[in-house]
Amino acid sequence: MAGTLQGKVALVTGAGMGLGRASALAFAREGSKVVVADIDVENGQKTVDMIKKAGGEAAFVRTDVSKAKDVEAMVEKTVATYGGLDCAHNNVGIEELPEPLTEGTEETWDRIVDIDLKGIWLCLKYEIIYMEKHGGGSIVNTSSIAGLIGAPLQAMYTACKYGVNGLTRSAAGDYAKAGIRVNAVCPAGMHGTGFFNRMLAVQPGMAEAVKEMVPLGRDSAPEEVAEAVIWLCSDSASYITGIIMPVDGGFTIT
Ligand SMILES: NC(=O)c1ccc[n+]([C@@H]2O[C@H](COP(=O)([O-])OP(=O)(O)OC[C@H]3O[C@@H](n4cnc5c(N)ncnc54)[C@H](O)[C@@H]3O)[C@@H](O)[C@H]2O)c1
Secondary structure, eight states, X not given: OOOTTTTOEEXXXXXXXXXXXXXXXXXXXXXXXXXXXXXXXXXXXXXXXXXXXXXXXXXXXXXXXXXXXXXXXXXXXXXXXXSOOOEEEEOOOOOOOOOOGGGOOHHHHHHHIIIXXXXXXHHHHHHHHHHHHTTXXXXXXXXXXXXXXXXXXXXXXXXXXXXXXXXXHHHHHXXXXXXXXXXXXXXXXXXXXXXXXXXXXXXXXXXXXXXHHSTTSSOBOHHHHHHHHHHHHSGGGTTOOSOEEEESTTGGGO
16 A cells, blocks of 8 residues: 655654654655655664665765755755655754753853754755745644743753744745645654653653653653654645644643
């Protein structure tokens, strides 16, 4: 049976591990050719190997999403390798380890904003430049529940994720007529990700606290969030653009 994204070309950033890897594998399972973009060459190549082992098609492009030249080249290489770009999952985001706002440094701000906010803008920019001239496409940005609440002790990260939501909605409105849909997913805690593990290392009680706070009573697998990304990119979501979709087990209900 053909997949829901058969024959499409999909680009996933931060696909060397965590949600990006789960998303890249899911795009491949659904029949897409996948470009795996990451700053980490070894892990990115591992994702490509996993896709190939499962019978899919994938290529790695080393990219730092905070650098315009890299992001422009990432889109160019995608088109050069697979002849187009239909779907993009702009997923890279780094965590802010919990700290009072008053103790944050300019260095931390610059690093987080460069990667988590500017990185999403750069990806949108170069993907849209291509998609606008080539009949449209579908883009999903990874935001967070931190973009829907005020995440305690993570003001910089929270600010970036609200910014990702803003970029998503502005881009969705501006490029709908060009046939480009732009949406965002907002995960809560995803176990097994580098991000979650690093947060756990400094907040050992976090796993239990998440279970308490999430109505469904557990954290998620990154694969559960990847399914929402795939659905948003598919024709099943053809009338959906500009949504900021919680994939959070109900965390943001109250
Ligand atoms: N893990 C969670 O619990 C959680 C919760 C809510 C939202 N999120 C969001 O989900 C997204 C993915 O997070 P994850 O948990 O899979 O993270 P992760 O740490 O497991 O993986 C992130 C990947 O991004 C890559 N990366 C980092 N900086 C990069 C850069 N400058 N350019 C290119 N690649 C870079 C890393 O090498 C890594 O492969 C992020 O946007 C994060 O904010 C995560």
